[in-house]
Amino acid sequence: MIEIHDIHKTFGDNYVLKGISGVFREGMCNLIIGGSGSGKTTLLKCMVGLHEPEQGSVMYDGRDFTRMTFEERIDIRKEIGMLFQSSALFDSMTVEENIMFPLNMFTEMKTKEKKERVNFCLERVNLAGKNKLYPAELSGGMKKRVGIARAISMQPKYLFVDEPNSGLDPKTAIVIDELINELTEEYKITTVVVTHDMNSVMGIGDNIIFLYNGKKEWEGSNKEIAKTDNQQLNDFVFASKFTQAAKDKL
Template identity: 75%
Template sequence: MIEVKDIDKSFGDNDVLMGISAKFEAGVTNLIIGASGSGKSTLLKCMVGLQKPDNGLVSYDEREFTTMDYGERIDIRKEIGMLFQGSALFDSMTVEENIMFPLNMFTEQSKEEKLERVNFCLKRVNLENTNKLFPAELSGGMMKRVGIARAISMNPKYLFCDEPNSGLDPKTSIVIDELIKEITEEYKTTTIVVTHDMNSVMGIGDYILFLHEGKKFWEGSNKEIAHTDIKELNDFVFASRFMKAAKDKF
């Protein structure tokens, strides 16, 4: 479980996060949603230590991450997997080398052990025998799946996904959503997905945190979101679904 308590973050006079508190449980898909500028990406960065909150605490299974020094944070960072918005694969590396990169950095496994783990991860995301391909030879959906394979290569306890469906067609987006949910349930990871994709919200949103103008406006499940009477949330849901329908049409 990851817990955030009373997180504040400002940049100059711009208050980006104001008193955000939430609990993200293991084994379920936790989604952070909100319009651009709502603070969801800043919250994710505070949670993984890329930015320091002005106030508040972030804890990983009751280990207070925000109060740790750099050396103490390394052990937790080894337990974190990241899927970046643009996949963030190294263009000059093969699929195999990309997935092996964190294993080379953080483990002392033999070459054979690393390759075995790479092949296991590729099989898990249905990309067997793509080891020697380069990112330029992959489709957008394949790149996302390689990104997921790299993210789970260290068998993480915590998995962060930043806009995993960005730039993908609806069919491929569903494949990525289902893969994230399957991995979360299979390995009991604490998975947090930052997204504005309402199909993802309705499809895999076990727990949803809605941010609006830096504040926590609502939390609940995808079964509850359609029955809320909060105007800001309804406006976001309607606008998101309308815009996606328009994009799909044209």
């Protein structure tokens, strides 16, 4: 479980996060949603330590991440997997080397064991046999799946996913969502997904935090979202005529 308390973050004069608190539960897909510029990616980066919040704390199962030194954070970071919006695969490495990289850095596993782990991760994301390809030879959806394989290679307790469906066709986007959901349930991972994709919200949103102008505007599940009377959330989720019509039928 991850708990955040009163997170504040500014960039110069731009006050991006204005005191956000919340709980992200184990074995669940916890979604952070909001419009562009609402602060959701900044919040995610504050949670993983890529940005330092000016105020507030991030607790990983009771361990205060924000107060830790670089060395102390390493232990928690070994328990974190992250899928980036751009996949962030290392260009100079093959798929196999990308997935093996954290294993090489932090484990004493033998080469055979590491290769077995890589093959297992690749099979898990339906990319068996793609070991020797370079990121430049992969499609957008395949890159995302390799990114997931790399993120789960160290058997993380916490999985962070930034805009998993950006740049993907709707069918591939659903495949990625389902994969994230399956892994979360299977390995009891605390998963935090930043998205503004409505299919993700409705498909895997067990616990949703809606940000508006740097503040937490609403919290609930995908089952509750259709019934909400929060104006900002309704404007965001049911922005199109199609989604509005779908809501009216409910």
